[in-house]
Amino acid sequence: MEGIARDQLAVYLNDWLEIDRFKDYSPNGLQVEGKAHIRRLAVAVTATREVIEKAADWGADALIVHHGWFWRGEDPRLVGYRQKRLRALLVAEINLFAFHLPLDVHQEVGNNVCLGRVMGWPSPALLGEQQLIARADLPEAVSAEALQQQLAFHLERPVLAVGAVDRPIQRLAWCTGAAQDMIQAAADLGADAFVSGEISERSTYMAREIGITYFAAGHYATERFGVQALGKHLQARFPLQSRFIEDPNPA
Ligand SMILES: [Zn+2]
Structure with a gap:
């Protein structure tokens, strides 16, 4: 059946x-x-x-x-x-x-691993509390401006960059969604820059004073990939049909 x-x-x-x-x-x-x-x-x-x-x-x-x-x-x-x-x-x-968190952190269909895949970043280590922070070293250092443009291109939306934006970026950390308060945790893991979805007023000052670049790339935009990967996985494994349904959100 x-x-x-x-x-x-x-x-x-x-x-x-x-x-x-x-x-x-x-x-x-x-x-x-x-x-x-x-x-x-x-x-x-x-x-x-x-x-x-x-x-x-x-x-x-x-x-x-x-x-x-x-x-x-x-x-x-x-x-x-x-x-x-x-x-x-x-x-x-x-x-x-x-x-929720199980679909952020999963090794194959997690939002963090999937965002890295979409961006072409090296396969990350999953670190920090509940392994919520992904971290990878880019093959060569890039400017904040270049990374901002790449994010905007792949996520098809404007991306904010705040903090130490003049610093070259090689060690990159990210956590999709509303992880703006993990900027310090990302810096503690040695990251030059941290990418998440949302931004708070305080995020700008945290990033500046810690000396890290923070990219706010959109909560919805950074979390569209995990469920799609999960749907494809289930369709390949079981005799069912899967379909991704968008409800676009600029936040
Ligand atoms: Zn979320």
Whole structure:
């Protein structure tokens, strides 16, 4: 029979992505139960209403995202936009799977490894707390301006560079998403520059005073690659169809 049982997929994902290894801000694995059998699998960065509606239109039986629901500290009431998202999901009987830190750190489909691959950087060492910082030495030193242009080209969006921007960059560290407060940790790992998605007002001064270049390349833009790699992996391994659903986000 074409497809795979939901419970079999859940066990495979939890095991392969090693969810028990992580201290995380939201539950990893199956978050909302849908159909018992999965033939069509949608993947997306965030479980937004737009994504759920597009997945439902395509006839998806499951949706795997990097940013799921039920975040620690979030107002848990199912009202307003949260109710509408959940309703769309339940009506379509789509299973929602979310993998947050496990999908940043994974050796094969993690956002960090995948960003490095897209950028053509050498294969990184995964270091720091929960192995969240990827670090690699570029074959030759580059200027901050050149690296900024390469990031903007591959991520198809403007990229901010702040801090010690006159310094040549050879040892590079990165962590996708909202890791701007890991600038010090990256400097402690000997990095000349650190790349993440978001920027805070304080990030500029931290980078300047620590003496490191910080690139803010977009949260969404740096985290589009892990779920796509995971979808391809699952499609190759199991008899199911996978599709990436965009919900573009400039932040
Ligand atoms: Zn993120």
